[in-house]
Every structure is written in C-alpha cells, then in structure tokens.
Amino acid sequence: MKLRYLFPVLLILSFTSLFVGVSDIRPWELFQLTEDQAEIMRISRIPRLISIIIAGVGMSVIGLIMQQLTRNKFVSPTTAGTTDSASLGVLMAMIIIPGASPLVKIVIAFAFAMAGTLVMIRIMERLRYRDPILVALVGLMFGSIVGSATTFLALKYNLMQSVGSWLNGDFSSILKGRYEMLYISIPLILLAYLFADRFTIAGMGESFAVNLGLNYRQVMRIGLAIVALVSAVILLTVGSLPFLGLIIPNLVSLYKGDHLRSSLAHTALLGAIFVLGCDILGRIVIYPFEVPIGLVVGVLGSGIFLYLLLRRRAAHD
Amino acid sequence: MIEVRGLSKRYGGGQGIHDISLTIAKGAVTSFIGPNGAGKSTLLSLISRLIPMDEGQVQIAGADVSKADSRGLARVISILKQSNQLNVKLKVGELVEFGRFPHSSGRLSAEDHRSVDEAIRYMELEELRGKFIDQLSGGQRQRAFIAMVLAQDTDYILLDEPLNNLDLKHSVQMMKVLRRLTDELGKTIVLVLHDINFAAAYSDSIVALKEGRVIRHGSVDDMMDPVVLKEIYDIDIPVHNVDGRKVCLYFR
Amino acid sequence: MTDKRKLLILAIVVIALIAVFMTIHSYGNWDYILPRRSKKIAAMLLTGMAISVSTVVFQTLTNNKILTPSLIGLDSLYLLLQTAIVFMLGADTLTAMSKNVQFFLSAAVMIPFCGVLYKLLFLRKDGRAIYFLLLVGIICGSFFSSISSFLQMLLDPNEFLVVQDKMFASFNNVNSEVMVLATAIAVLSALYFCKDLKYLDVMALGREHAVNLGVPYDRITKRLLVFVALLVSVSTALVGPITFLGFLVSNVAYRLMSSFRSAVVLPAASLISFAALIGGQLIAERVFTFSTSLSVILNFAGGLYFLYLLLKEERT
Known part of the structure; x- marks a missing residue:
C-alpha cells in the first residue's frame, strides 16, 4: 500500500461521512444548501468528521509510540493502563471538583495517565527479557487493577452507569463547541513526528540509546507525555476506542517495517480511515439509530487483532 | 544404540534439519559439532522427544521414540x-x-x-x-x-553444550566425569560441543552437521583433518600433533 | 518454623475466624443465624478452595506467578450473560429466575467457551501456546465487555442496578441447592483429575525438564486446564467474579511456605483464601456495614499486592 492510495480513500470516506445521517443532505446539494442543512453541516457533521480524523490519527500514533518505546507489539494505551488511569483521573475530578471545567478534567486525567504509564513502564523494564505476550498480559492486569479502583469509587459515589457511558467511545454527541479540545493533540502529533528517530533509538534500550548519545530519560518522558496527554484528550471528548492503538500500527508494520519515521504517516492515515469506516458502518447498520463507535471499533478491532495473532503464529511455526 | 532414520524438522526460512540418518554407537561418547544454526540442538531435541518430528524415525535401544511411553523412555x-x-x-x-x-x-x-x-x-x-x-x-x-x-x-545421556558457563577447570572435570561414566558404567553419551579440541580429546566419534544435514561422521582421527574441518567451518584450520594428540589451532 | 507448623497455625486461624463469624452479634437468634451463616461459610470454603487450587495449578502450567486464570475472559462472559438476560428479558426475570437455572445457564455458557478456547491450544503441539491462548481469551473478554457496556448504557437506571449487583461477587444470598450442585461438580472433577496433580511439582521445572523426566507434559497440561476451567466456572457461577483473590493467596502462599511442593502450597493457598474471604467478609459486614462488597475489597488488596510484587522484587 502506498500513501497515494491511502489519501484518496480517506478523502472519499470523509466525503461520504458528511452525507450520512438522519437529516437528508445529498452530495449534489453541497453548493446550494438550505439554511438548515448548512447549520447541520456546521454544527454536527463537520465537527464530527474532524474529531473522527483527529481521534483516529491520535490513537494510532500514540499506540505506535508506545510500542516503539516498550519494544513490544502487544502494548497500547488501552491495553497497558494509560486509558484506565486517565479515566480514574476523570472520575477523581468529578468527585473532588464537581462541575469542573473540561480543561481541569484534562489536566487531572493527564496527570493520572502519566503516572499510570510511568508505573507500567517501570514494571515492563523489570520484565524486559520475558515473553512479550506475558508482558502484555501483565499490562492488561495492571489496567484492570486501575479499572477496579475506578469501579470502587464509581460504586461508592453512584456513578457507575455514567462512567460506563462516557467511557464507551461515541461520536454522536460531538457537536460544535464540545470537541475543540481535540485540537490539542495536533501539535503533539507533529512533535511525535519530529522525535520519531529518537523514539526508535530509545526503544532499543537505555544502554543502546546512551551509547548513541541520546538523553534516554528525556526522550522517554517526552514520548510518554505525548501518549498520556493525547489519551486523556481523546478519552474526554470521544471516549475509549479499544484496540485502535494496537491493530493499526501492527497492520502498518506488516507491510512497512518498523522504522518509526517511515511508518508514522501510514499509521496516522490508516488510523483515520479505520475510524471513519467504523463510524460510517455504525451509522448505517441500524439506521436511523447509531451503534456507538466504541462498540464497532471493539468488535472489528478484536477480530482483526485475533487474525493478526493467528497469522503471526502461523508464520512462526 | 540410537538409530535415526530419515529424520526431518522444518522451521521457517529453510531452517531445521533435513533427512538425517545416523547410527550412534552404544557405550561410547559421541559429539555433535558444526557451525551455528547447523541443527545440532534441534537434532538432540528430536532424538529425546522434546520436540515432535515432521518425518522419520528414532529408535533408542529398539524402542521407537515417538510411540514409546514417555515415562518408560525417561528411564532409558x-x-x-x-x-x-x-x-x-x-x-x-x-x-x-x-x-x-x-x-x-x-x-x-x-x-x-x-x-x-x-x-x-x-x-x-x-x-x-x-x-x-x-x-x-x-x-x-x-x-x-x-x-x-x-x-x-539412564543408559543414554544427551547434553546440549554442557561446557557452557564452565571455566577451564570445571570443563575438564566435566569431560572427565562423562568419560568415566562411559568407561566405568558403560553409558552412552551424546554431546553438543563448540570446542573441537574438547570434542577430539574426549569423544569416541564425532558427527559434523551443517545446514541441517550430517556432512561427516567418523572417528576423532578421521575428523581432525584440515580438509574435513574446512568443509565444516569454511575456514582453514591447521591441525598439529601435540604429545600424540591432534589439536586444532583455529585462533588465527 | 516448619511448613507443617505453619499450616497448622493457618488452620487454627481459619477455625477461629469461622467461630467469630458464626457467633458475632448473634443476640441469641441462633435458629435464624446459624443456618444462614453456615451457608455463607460453606460457599466461602468452596469458592476459596476452587479459586486457590485453580490459580496455583494455572500458575504452574504457565510457569509464572503473576497470572490468574480469570484472565481468560470468563468474568466478562459471566457479566455479559447477566446483562443480556436483563436487557432481553428484564430485570424481574433475572431476580425471579430460579438460582438453579441461573447457575446452570452460567455454567452452560462458560464451560463451552473454555472448550472453544482450549481447542486452539489442542490444535498446537507445543506447550508455549498457552500465553497465546491467554491473549486470545483476553481479547474475547474485552469483546464481551464492549457488548455488555453497550447494553448497560441502554438499560434504565433501575435495571442497571440489578446488573451492577451481579458485577461483584457476593456470598449474601447463596442458594443451598446450588451449593450442593457446585460442591458436587467441584468434588467430582477433583477426584477425576487428582491423579494428574502428582505431576505438578515436576511440571514446575518447565516443559523440557518435565518431558525429560517422563511426564506426558502436553496431555497433562490440557487435562489440567480443563480442571482449572471447571473450577473457575463453578465458583464464578456460584458467587460471581473475584478476579484478584487467586493471585493474592497463591503469592502469599509461595512466600510463606519454604517448600514449593504442591502438597504444601495447595493447602496453604486454600487456607489463606479461607482466611481472606471470611476475614474480608467480617470486615465488609462489620466495619463497612455491607456498604462495600467483599470482592471490591479483595480486588483492591490483590491489585495493590500485584503492583508491590512487580515493583519491589529483584526478579520476578
């Protein structure tokens, strides 16, 4: 697959996405929209498209960064405790500062996500020479411990169902004025691109990185901060998008190899395409109702991940 | 006696071992030598049922390894x-x-x-x-x-690089123990060794593997020959006679 | 102290806890309290035994001490089943449904699921497939949870509360018929598989050594995994999911006992889990006055211990 194939696909899907929905807007009406139609475009359809693209790009890219930094293909924000820690943070914000502004929530969620990811990285360093699948399993257990703390608190403050609903990724509530925080992730993704080579080197291990004159700790911290912040922002605006950060980088590395600089753009584009595709699917499958994106991504994602796993094993034997 | 017939095990990328037939004498020390990736360890694991074979047959003291009861084999x-x-x-x-x-x-x-x-x-x-x-x-x-x-x-003992991690003194002790087990108790010992000189000093026969096949099998005397060694390792290895023993000088 | 003496002390602690549990705040209502409380104790003993034995066996098979069998997605499957019943048939149905039917339904869904999962393992000849199996199990687990959380969003808050109750293990309303049934399944499977347990010590050395010593490793692994699945299914269907209890008690047992032998570790882990369950239940009932469920406390304690072990240990 080449970039020049991915771009048109993204464009076509984006265009389609704008014209799928309960109120009919036909593509040929694009230049003679009625007042109402223009309003729908402005308030709902375009913000939705933008947030889908940012979320898809963001989750896939930070998944890739995490896999590079840990040298483990089975690690991603949703499977190694980052997202779980961020949601614990959101819950804490809701409990401690009722009616906290989104910005405050983001800051607290970010702090929790960062702390959780740091703990996870420390655990992984101790398990460095073990089976990568075992390391991934430990990550999942870590995630579920943090999750059990969230459950405990949510239970105590009677917030279980609302936690459940905002954790499950959903684009249908994206409206103008409620998604703009996502823009924070754009400069972060650009930063990731600048640091790509350094992440690749840091992933080789501390001694390797220091040998090449790299400030290992600093690169690690920058990488993890990007991961934590993007996770927190996406969690708060869209919700959790399971498996995305896991499967997109793995799919790309199948045909593109593991050098971050060359695979980053592919990962970003494929991530956006995948989420757009899932979103359109979710919108038409039980039309006029909507299947939340978290569920579509979860179902398709787990299927694809299983396929990747089985394939990987077949190649090994 | 260990009888290997038509033994194959394939891994991805052409690795593994291919159609090996081999007879290992009872009551003797036999060493497997060869370059990295030649299939020495795989062969040892196949003989001892640690990994299942793709094709072929291994018989130990008359018992077919892939069919025999595992616990019974563990006593042999x-x-x-x-x-x-x-x-x-x-x-x-x-x-x-x-x-x-x-x-x-x-x-x-x-x-x-x-x-x-x-x-x-x-x-x-x-x-x-x-x-x-x-x-x-x-x-x-x-x-x-x-x-x-x-x-x-057991009558048959298979060791994969037993000298790994051992210093010189303990390496010599280990090889002497193995030799004694054969000489005094009549055990059959099969080893994977990296150091040809150790193999030459303590073995009764040497099996050379390369790219998943047995390319030579013979007595120490036959194998300690520059032509044979060149065939195995692709480098020139001079062989000298020191106190009546053949020693390889592969250092330069 | 010898291991024997440690086991004895643990047994005494458990008996003392049982005595306290049975008699505390009785106010003389013996006729009412004794049968109720002994039913709870019986459920805790059965669950504690099932969870600790299944975890120790599972950790031996997977050759590490940081995993638990509930990772393979059974908890999520159980929850999905409960959610689906409420969603499709309504909360009243779940509440009214006979406990026997519920137990059978849960077991009937979980055991075949394990069967399918293990099929993957049976297909392969090498024992290394076990991590792979776990990963597949987890993926299925998160697949189940995404469906349940979607369904849960659609429930009205009252119905949701019914499901929420099911999310946490509870010993408060265990039905005695179901108890008998669960005990029967657990005992029968224990009898059937006990001859495989003697291999456990050798299998702890790892596959290569075990095969060398004449253990039919792959066959025994598969058989014991079936045993583990049966035990986990029975205990989950009986009281609900307790994810981290097994991890907690097995690791305390490894640390406490100087021998690694299963003849020592299995009883030790079981006794520790009895103590944890009964003690935890006492705390939940008397300190938190039922406001926090036992499984939440145990999950939290187990989770913290997990982190502690991974971060503090020199080598894990």
Whole structure:
C-alpha cells in the first residue's frame, strides 16, 4: 500500500461521512444548501468528521509510540493502563471538583495517565527479557487493577452507569463547541513526528540509546507525555476506542517495517480511515439509530487483532 | 544404540534439519559439532522427544521414540538443554531428587536416595546441597542440573553444550566425569560441543552437521583433518600433533 | 518454623475466624443465624478452595506467578450473560429466575467457551501456546465487555442496578441447592483429575525438564486446564467474579511456605483464601456495614499486592 492510495480513500470516506445521517443532505446539494442543512453541516457533521480524523490519527500514533518505546507489539494505551488511569483521573475530578471545567478534567486525567504509564513502564523494564505476550498480559492486569479502583469509587459515589457511558467511545454527541479540545493533540502529533528517530533509538534500550548519545530519560518522558496527554484528550471528548492503538500500527508494520519515521504517516492515515469506516458502518447498520463507535471499533478491532495473532503464529511455526 | 532414520524438522526460512540418518554407537561418547544454526540442538531435541518430528524415525535401544511411553523412555534416556531457567525456588538437593521421578513418581525409596547421593558426589556438590539454585554461580548451576540427569541413571545421556558457563577447570572435570561414566558404567553419551579440541580429546566419534544435514561422521582421527574441518567451518584450520594428540589451532 | 507448623497455625486461624463469624452479634437468634451463616461459610470454603487450587495449578502450567486464570475472559462472559438476560428479558426475570437455572445457564455458557478456547491450544503441539491462548481469551473478554457496556448504557437506571449487583461477587444470598450442585461438580472433577496433580511439582521445572523426566507434559497440561476451567466456572457461577483473590493467596502462599511442593502450597493457598474471604467478609459486614462488597475489597488488596510484587522484587 502506498500513501497515494491511502489519501484518496480517506478523502472519499470523509466525503461520504458528511452525507450520512438522519437529516437528508445529498452530495449534489453541497453548493446550494438550505439554511438548515448548512447549520447541520456546521454544527454536527463537520465537527464530527474532524474529531473522527483527529481521534483516529491520535490513537494510532500514540499506540505506535508506545510500542516503539516498550519494544513490544502487544502494548497500547488501552491495553497497558494509560486509558484506565486517565479515566480514574476523570472520575477523581468529578468527585473532588464537581462541575469542573473540561480543561481541569484534562489536566487531572493527564496527570493520572502519566503516572499510570510511568508505573507500567517501570514494571515492563523489570520484565524486559520475558515473553512479550506475558508482558502484555501483565499490562492488561495492571489496567484492570486501575479499572477496579475506578469501579470502587464509581460504586461508592453512584456513578457507575455514567462512567460506563462516557467511557464507551461515541461520536454522536460531538457537536460544535464540545470537541475543540481535540485540537490539542495536533501539535503533539507533529512533535511525535519530529522525535520519531529518537523514539526508535530509545526503544532499543537505555544502554543502546546512551551509547548513541541520546538523553534516554528525556526522550522517554517526552514520548510518554505525548501518549498520556493525547489519551486523556481523546478519552474526554470521544471516549475509549479499544484496540485502535494496537491493530493499526501492527497492520502498518506488516507491510512497512518498523522504522518509526517511515511508518508514522501510514499509521496516522490508516488510523483515520479505520475510524471513519467504523463510524460510517455504525451509522448505517441500524439506521436511523447509531451503534456507538466504541462498540464497532471493539468488535472489528478484536477480530482483526485475533487474525493478526493467528497469522503471526502461523508464520512462526 | 540410537538409530535415526530419515529424520526431518522444518522451521521457517529453510531452517531445521533435513533427512538425517545416523547410527550412534552404544557405550561410547559421541559429539555433535558444526557451525551455528547447523541443527545440532534441534537434532538432540528430536532424538529425546522434546520436540515432535515432521518425518522419520528414532529408535533408542529398539524402542521407537515417538510411540514409546514417555515415562518408560525417561528411564532409558535423559536430556539436558542449555538454558535452564527455573521459576521455582529449589535447593540443589531437591533438584537432584527430581531425577528419580521416572523411577519413583515422587516417593523416594532408599535406593533412590542412594542414587541422589552418588550423583551429588560425582559432581562434587556436597557442600552446595542445601543452597538454593538461584544463589549459585552459572557453573555451579550447570553442575547441579547435570547431577539431576546423573541421578536419573539412564543408559543414554544427551547434553546440549554442557561446557557452557564452565571455566577451564570445571570443563575438564566435566569431560572427565562423562568419560568415566562411559568407561566405568558403560553409558552412552551424546554431546553438543563448540570446542573441537574438547570434542577430539574426549569423544569416541564425532558427527559434523551443517545446514541441517550430517556432512561427516567418523572417528576423532578421521575428523581432525584440515580438509574435513574446512568443509565444516569454511575456514582453514591447521591441525598439529601435540604429545600424540591432534589439536586444532583455529585462533588465527 | 516448619511448613507443617505453619499450616497448622493457618488452620487454627481459619477455625477461629469461622467461630467469630458464626457467633458475632448473634443476640441469641441462633435458629435464624446459624443456618444462614453456615451457608455463607460453606460457599466461602468452596469458592476459596476452587479459586486457590485453580490459580496455583494455572500458575504452574504457565510457569509464572503473576497470572490468574480469570484472565481468560470468563468474568466478562459471566457479566455479559447477566446483562443480556436483563436487557432481553428484564430485570424481574433475572431476580425471579430460579438460582438453579441461573447457575446452570452460567455454567452452560462458560464451560463451552473454555472448550472453544482450549481447542486452539489442542490444535498446537507445543506447550508455549498457552500465553497465546491467554491473549486470545483476553481479547474475547474485552469483546464481551464492549457488548455488555453497550447494553448497560441502554438499560434504565433501575435495571442497571440489578446488573451492577451481579458485577461483584457476593456470598449474601447463596442458594443451598446450588451449593450442593457446585460442591458436587467441584468434588467430582477433583477426584477425576487428582491423579494428574502428582505431576505438578515436576511440571514446575518447565516443559523440557518435565518431558525429560517422563511426564506426558502436553496431555497433562490440557487435562489440567480443563480442571482449572471447571473450577473457575463453578465458583464464578456460584458467587460471581473475584478476579484478584487467586493471585493474592497463591503469592502469599509461595512466600510463606519454604517448600514449593504442591502438597504444601495447595493447602496453604486454600487456607489463606479461607482466611481472606471470611476475614474480608467480617470486615465488609462489620466495619463497612455491607456498604462495600467483599470482592471490591479483595480486588483492591490483590491489585495493590500485584503492583508491590512487580515493583519491589529483584526478579520476578
């Protein structure tokens, strides 16, 4: 697959996405929209498209960064405790500062996500020479411990169902004025691109990185901060998008190899395409109702991940 | 006697071993040599049923390895691989006692205890007997595992690079012990060795593998020959006579 | 202290806890209290035993001490089943449904699921497939949870409360018929598989050593995994999911006992889990006055211990 194939696909899907929905807007009406139609475009359809693209790009890219930094293909924000820690943070914000502004929530969620990811990285360093699948399993257990703390608190403050609903990724509530925080992730993704080579080197291990004159700790911290912040922002605006950060980088590395600089753009584009595709699917499958994106991504994602796993094993034997 | 016929095991990328037939004499020390990736360890694992074969047959003392009862086999043949990481906290004595499992299923008789004591004495581990395995140095650990195999008291003993982790003194001791096991007790020993000189000094015959096939099999005298060695390793290795023994000088 | 003496002390602690549990705040209502409380105790003993034995066996098979069998997605499957019943048939149906039917339904869904999962393992000849199996199990687990959380969003808050109750293990309303049934399944499977347990010590050395010592490793692994699945299914269907209890008690047992032998570790882990369950229940009932469920406390304690072990240990 080449970039020049991915771009048109993204464009076509984006265009389609704008014209799928309960109120009919036909593509040929694009230049003679009625007042109402223009309003729908402005308030709902375009913000939705933008947030889908940012979320898809963001989750896939930070998944890739995490896999590079840990040298483990089975690690991603949703499977190694980052997202779980961020949601614990959101819950804490809701409990401690009722009616906290989104910005405050983001800051607290970010702090929790960062702390959780740091703990996870420390655990992984101790398990460095073990089976990568075992390391991934430990990550999942870590995630579920943090999750059990969230459950405990949510239970105590009677917030279980609302936690459940905002954790499950959903684009249908994206409206103008409620998604703009996502823009924070754009400069972060650009930063990731600048640091790509350094992440690749840091992933080789501390001694390797220091040998090449790299400030290992600093690169690690920058990488993890990007991961934590993007996770927190996406969690708060869209919700959790399971498996995305896991499967997109793995799919790309199948045909593109593991050098971050060359695979980053592919990962970003494929991530956006995948989420757009899932979103359109979710919108038409039980039309006029909507299947939340978290569920579509979860179902398709787990299927694809299983396929990747089985394939990987077949190649090994 | 170990009889290998038409043995194959394929891995991805053309690796593995291909159609090996081989007879290993009883009551002798046989060494496998060859470059990295030649399939020495794979062959050893196949002979000892650690990994299933794709094709072929292995017979040990008349019993077909892939069909015979595993527990019965464990009283005839033992194998020790190179990497021996343990996840349980175990004392040296307890590890060696495991060697008696095929004979006793865990309940040790007086005779079992005698074999354990003997194996520990053979490997000079008396003082380390009460120590935990993870407190030992690499060499000590290697000896403890070999003691377990000795306690198993099988006629056939397969060792994958037993000199790994051992210093010179312990390497020589190890090879002498193995030699004695053959000379005094009539055991059949098969080794994977990296150092040709060790192989030459203690083996009765040498099997050379390359790219998954047996390319030479002969006595030490036949194998310690610059032409043969060149064929195996693709470098020129001069062979000298030192005190009536053939020694390779492969250093430069 | 010898292991024997440690086991004895643990047994005494458990008996003392049982005595306290049976008699505390009785106010003389013996006729009412004794049968109720002994039913709870019986459920805790059965669950504690099932969870600790299954975890120790599972950790031996997977050759590490940081995993638990509930990772394979059974908890999520159980929850999905409960959610689906409420969603499709309504909360009243779940509440009214006979406990026997519920137990059978849960077991009937979970055991075949394990069967399918293990099929993957049976297909392969090498024992290393076990991590792979776990990963597949987890993926299925998160697949189940995404469906349940979607369904849960659609429930009205009252119905959701019914589901929420099911999310946490509870010993408060265990039915005695179901108890008998669960005990029967557990005992029968224990009898059937006990001859495989003697291999456990040798299998702890790892596959290569075990095969060398004549253990039919792959066959025994598969058989014991079936045993583990049966035990986990029975205990989950009986009281609900307790994810981290097994991890907690097995690791305390490894640390406490000087021998690694299963003849020592299995009883030790079981006794510790009895103590944890009964003690935890006492705390939940008397200190938190039922406001916090036992499984939440145990999950949290187990989770913290997990982190502690991974971060503090020199080598894990």
